[in-house]
Structure formats: structure tokens, C-alpha cells
Amino acid sequence: MNDNFAPLRLCERKSGIIFFNKKSGITSFDALRDIKRALGTGKVGHTGTLDKFARGLLIILTGKALKLSQWFTNCDKQYIGKIHFGIETDTLDPEGETVAKADLPSREKVQQVLNQFTGNILQEPPVFSAIHVNGKRASDLTRSGQIPQMKKRPVTIYELKLLNWDPPFAEIFVHCSSGTYIRSLARDIAIAADTRAHLCELTRTQVAGFKLDDSFTHAKAPRRQERKEEEVRNMNEDISLQLINKSVISKLGIKYIEVSQEEVQYILHGKPLDKILNNKTFASLRLCVNSSPNTIAIFCDETLVAIVENKDGKWKYGCVM
Numbered sequence: 001m002n003d004n005f006a007p008l009r010l011c012e013r014k015s016g017i018i019f020f021n022k023k024s025g026i027t028s029f030d031a032l033r034d035i036k037r038a039l040g041t042g043k044v045g046h047t048g049t050l051d052k053f054a055r056g057l058l059i060i061l062t063g064k065a066l067k068l069s070q071w072f073t074n075c076d077k078q079y080i081g082k083i084h085f086g087i088e089t090d091t092l093d094p095e096g097e098t099v100a101k102a103d104l105p106s107r108e109k110v111q112q113v114l115n116q117f118t119g120n121i122l123q124e125p126p127v128f129s130a131i132h133v134n135g136k137r138a139s140d141l142t143r144s145g146q147i148p149q150m151k152k153r154p155v156t157i158y159e160l161k162l163l164n165w166d167p168p169f170a171e172i173f174v175h176c177s178s179g180t181y182i183r184s185l186a187r188d189i190a191i192a193a194d195t196r197a198h199l200c201e202l203t204r205t206q207v208a209g210f211k212l213d214d215s216f217t218h219a220k221a222p223r224r225q226e227r228k229e230e231e232v233r234n235m236n237e238d239i240s241l242q243l244i245n246k247s248v249i250s251k252l253g254i255k256y257i258e259v260s261q262e263e264v265q266y267i268l269h270g271k272p273l274d275k276i277l278n279n280k281t282f283a284s285l286r287l288c289v290n291s292s293p294n295t296i297a298i299f300c301d302e303t304l305v306a307i308v309e310n311k312d313g314k315w316k317y318g319c320v321m
Helices: 028-039 063-073 107-117 138-143 182-192 229-238 246-251 261-268
Strands: 016-022 044-046 055-062 077-085 087-089 098-101 119-123 153-166 169-176 197-207 255-258 295-300 303-311 314-320
Touching: 016 028, 016 063, 028 044, 028 055, 044 063, 055 063, 077 182, 107 153, 107 169, 107 182, 119 182, 169 182, 182 197, 246 255, 246 295, 261 295, 261 303
Parallel strands: 055 197, 087 197, 255 295
Antiparallel strands: 016 055, 044 055, 077 169, 077 197, 087 098, 119 153, 153 169, 295 303, 303 314
């Protein structure tokens, strides 16, 4: 096979996917910074921010795998959250200032209103968020004293369950589409139950077909001034960098096909895709909720060559690895 498409050796530790178990108390940016230092590359990016107070699965792409970011970003996600009823904060999380208080609801009332938040709903994002309003982050505008108008956005809640009730706390399970704010969901559940609340704990347990149990944890996440080279080396040993293989692609809900080395060269030159895709058998190990019927991954042996998309009845290149 052409060297340009030879699988990267794992020891090179430059391109692939990392399943990271982010701990509460560090930002997603902190997690990236430490991994960049451990791998010795700046070509590292996550595919969905977790708030500082939140913990759980953070999917990180490195090197050429960053080309796949858009397909990871749009995945469905699963969470376990803890709602603190009776107190709403300005950030809708435990790090904010109290802005409202109310009586506690009954378990029955909370259980009753959950049905209002399943399926396709419109959700107003928090004012403390990275969403841009008039070219600036909503959180920056809010901190400067301005109150941005947050437009409601369509999101999908596939499943919402009350797992535990221990007033003033309620533990919930949420399976939702990309773009859903669990902080906003906690706020809206409380208002529907005639009370107020904030989200005090959040754990992301799954992204598409990728589970938190498959992630690695770096026990020490030191701040910049506390870091030592030995700690960076230890993290390097902890990191499990995986190649983008067929299992990874299938867990994204993307089908794949096999091509020959001759066809790889055809793709390299950006030629029309119909000749390759016609009469091919598409395969998939797993289709998730947000499966992509119009997206196909192309493999030669175990190497990902390209991802292509069908737009307006025509196959077009999404990315070439």
C-alpha cells in the first residue's frame, strides 16, 4: 500500500482517538493542555465540551483524526445528572450565585413533568455558555453586565428518567441529541414543577456508541505551576491512543465499505465516487440513534481512507485521510 495510507504505528502517538475520563474541577481545555504536553503535539482537540464542574467521557482526537471532528461533534450523548431543587443559580450549576429560591416539589410532581421534556423540544441555552450572540460569547456578555437574548433551539431528548429522589436532590438519566444543555433541562424541569433548581453534578456516561467505562483517567491533573516533567511522562504512559478503525466508525453510526489499493489511488486523485460506490456492500457493526445513512467510510484493509457523503443525490468527499 502507498505509504501515505499506511496505518500509523501506535508508538508514534500522533494520530488517533483518546477516550478521556475528565474529573470534576478541571476544564476541558485543561485536559487538552495536559494531553498535548504528554503527546508532544499541538494537534489535539475535543469533540464536545464538559463544564468544569462536570465529569465523564471526553472524546479527544489527535493529528489527522481531527478531520473527523464534525462526525463526533454531532453524536447523541448520555448523562447522569443531579438536580438541586429549591435554589437556582445564575450559571445553573454549583459554581454560580443564587438568584432564586423556592419550595421543594414532591417526587410525584417531578415525575409528572418529565414527560414534557421528552421527544423534540425547544430549549433556551444558559446565558453562561459558549454560544455566540452578535459575535461574542454569551458568557462574556453576561460577565460584562449585558444580558444576552438566548434564542430557543430544537433539541431531542430520547429518554429521560428519574433514577433517585432524595430531597432536595433528584438524580436523572438523560439520553439526548447534540447541543442539549443539561443545565437548562434542570432549570426547565424545576420551573415546570413550580419551583427552582440548578444542576449540581453531571457525568457524561456515553457518546454515540462510546462508553465511559472504556476511557482512561489520569489520577493527577496538576495546574500549570505544579506540573513536573515526571508527571507529564506518567500521563504519557496512561494514555491509550487508538487508531480510527471500523469499530470506531460503526459506533458513530456510519457504515463502511472496503476498497482495493488501486481504488485508493483513484480516491487520492479526487475522481468521481460513483464508480467506486456502485455495487459495493455497505457494512456496519452498530447503528446508533443518530446513524448517518448518507455518510460512508471507505477503508482499505484496516486503514481509513476517506469519508464521503451523499448530498442532493451525488456522492461528495467529506474528508480524505
